[in-house]
Amino acid sequence: MKRMHVSLVSDHTIPNILAIEEFEPDELLLVSTKKMEDKGKAGHILECLADRGLDYHNRHHILTVAEDSLLDCHRKLESWVEGRKASEFIVNLTGGNKIMSIAAYAFFKDYGSRMIYIPIPRNEYIMPFPKGGAQKPVMLSQRLSVAEYLKAYGLTTLNTRHLEGMAKEARERRELSHLIVARYEKLKALLEKLGEVLRPHRGDREFVLKETFSGATNEAKELMRRMNFSLKGVEAEKCLTKSEIQFLTGGWLEEYCFNEVFAYRGKGVDDVVIGIQIKNQKGTDNEFDVMFTKDNALYTVECKSLEQQEDKGTEALYKVAALQKDFGLRVGSFLVSTSPYILKNGVVRPSIAARAEHLNTEVVAPHEVVNFRQHLTDKLKLN
Template sequence: MMFKPTIHLCLVHNTATANVTPALDPDFKPQEVILLHSPDKEYSASCLEAVLKPSGVKVSRWPIQDARDVERIRDSILELMIERETQDIALNASGGTRPMSIAAYEIFKEFNKPIFYVHPETDYVSWINQRHLPSFNVADKIKLPAFLQAHGAEVGSLGERSGVPKNLRSLTQELIKHVEALAKPLAALNWLAQQAEKDLTTPFLTERQRHWPELNALIQRFASEDLLTVQDNALHFQDESARFFVNGGWLEEYTYSLVYGLRGDMPKIQDVGRSIEIIRDTTGKSVKNELDVAFLHNNHLYLIECKTKRFSKQKLADIGSQDFDTPGADALYKLDTLKWMLGGVRTKVMLVSYHPLSSWDRQRAHDLKIEICTAQQLVRLENTLKRWIDD
């Protein structure tokens, strides 16, 4: 039977995952979690509490004044241990600043209380001062809303848990297979669909757009699936879901479908979502972001941004067949920001783009450790996902 301490002392700083996942493991779940935190991490502690309490874990706070003053931290933890000496308490040494970790380790060792650590890469719990206790893999039980909330991001809304509709899979495969030929007209159609966001009707097609054979063929292909109609020299979308699909949502749904389908071969994929609106409020002002595709694998977060747009807004107003070089810098920087907001080094991010990236942007992605799958590589997206997850 697994050793199961009644109380976990968790050190709150920038590591939310390793504090939450052991406390949510059914075989290791404590009755109480004590959060040791400094004043500047009050919000982080509140986020952890919001995740732990609904699962039936009692949450207590043990505030300290300075996360870098090792002497005062040691005195504070000593006071806690004197108060809790007779109780079954263990230290989760995975989080906190270095002074917090050192002070807590010294006091727990002095009181001969167990200390454990969650390895960030393997998600294994190892006992530091109780070597006779076996290591174990933390259960993959946490779901996306709880994981995101633990990292300070409230889920405002979740997209439908469905991939590409069965009747549109053939169209999606055509778009993937003929990416080189369809790249320019699809970018134009994306822009038109974007302009129809308010009333599901596009602006009037320009003369150049009306006489662009590839664009017109693509419009008719989408029309054949009852996604849109051409009336009075403008495009009319059946409903918002149809407009979203034409506006590039098809690539998001396709990517979601692939990840969802990998669960059979990769049982450690514990939750998958798309079109997730998250809200962060750390300074009294709410900031919204959208995650195109997100999933958890072995308690690690994976984020995928899906892009079918290529041209700047100004150049698309009267689009022709010119080749514009629009860098993907914004998408890459957005992914990098989300990565550090939602788990840091434990979080992996990918950009899936219908269009190729410039050499400059490819180098930027490499520097930021962002996986990319673009243009003709999309036919191998499933294999890319498998390799990326296993890496």
Template structure:
């Protein structure tokens, strides 16, 4: 039997990508699209992620709100002539007129029509005569690269996105025993802040053999107090500087999430550099789970303004729908950040919720 898979193209690409990957391999892939979607390259992104040979694809541009035009364009395809043809239809995307017309048009043929409800990871079979409206979960699990490419993003530092600075055991100790809550690290942060203001860039390295006078106590602290595993005993490199001044918390959370959700390297990244046209985004943590995207930023002991700025930055990324309705944002705080009643400071937590960003502190990290 010949199979044609039909998708309605919209800015929400993940339901279409998952549908193609979940359905049997088809002879033909029909994309009901619009001029706007084609100008944005949405269909091409879907085809690329799914690895569909171009000669098996058909793009059908329609007027998105015209019942008459959509019907006429479908009729032009002269479908339904082959009695052995089966049509697998996904009506999740597109405008309401597009979904209605596609549903009604293909219902006359040998077809199965599906819909993915919002916030689900499965499809419903659209059949009014069928009493069972169970959402059928999908087995497809998109990698981080696949999800991001579905929205036109590429990972610029693919080979670096799973690289850790030190062994996981040391990072665990840093969190549990607060090894870096020390005056030497406070002075290191102040030194970097001053250096950056004066030189307009952060230091690429710091000598431990002949440290700046502000950091005279740093080598002994690293060597003997916490036994920090420096790569070069005479020098702190850039990665180590970043780790000591807050990067350790990113690595700790990365390890916790990877273990909790049993993620492999293709599903999670740390300090990932995302690029799309002239847009560049560098979330501290990003991972895919059940075909949803989770993007987070970490802070150590934030001032209120710092946390507010982080909330607005993350919500701004999400508001642009750069990563679809399946994306979720969170901010993780390394320290306890609670009021006297034991709750995360209400005004900030409430503000984060309004921006569709979840806020966690040291006591609630396990809830991420």
């Protein structure tokens, strides 16, 4: 007997993917609408499944129904089920709209089908029908990576090949980035000067730095020594790679945050990447400093370092807003900043705080950056 899995397609594709992977049916029926197909939602589900080793490209059928018509849903389901009535049906009622859910329930209950429902955002399903089905929630063990999560919503990762290399460099520089955060006030003048000199060269493959650093603190000298600068009195020289230039012009904060999240990989955090570049279906691309998944939910960390202008303080929030629009749901986010321009009278500016709250974003102020890990554990309930 073939196992048929029926999914109702909506903007939220993750519950469909989790259920299909849980039951691994022989064939799929994706009940969709013109609106969802214009967005390519069924295709996003199939592509994500294929990436996870379940290729249904030749084992699926897409049924496009009128979203507000019970009669249309029933007629098209009746046509599809011909020749398949002896199959076992598992129906995921999570997606679609209310009309589609009612239609699917009313139609398939006559076949003794198992009906499941996944309460978003919990990673479990309940079985409301048949009555003898699972009464208690059944846990779902599948966890999506960042790239898989993005693909499930139709977003393309542009720099997949470089992600592991960037993560490796960040891990190798963990002690350096932690040193900068721990001694930031003593290193601030050095970082500001390096920023002025190096920022025009962020796109260069390498750059020979020759500068005078009079009055450099012991902490500044220690950082330069650790980065293998040649120090002669107040003179410093080094041929910097592109990666090192980016590190010294703000990348250190991104790498610090990445490593704080990475410390929980496998301990609550499922996947974490740094410097990911993504493109939506409209062709708009964006880069995110740190992105990670936990329990099939997506989180971002945007970092603002040094003396950036006030209007730059909200740039990250606009990126979060754009991402949430792509997903149609609230992505959990952090804005981590060492810039004084996000503050007014020692607290986060009301305009930034209000927008951050609206976007489910926690602002980590300059004096709290050193405690970012605690903010992570509190917000995400990590051990």
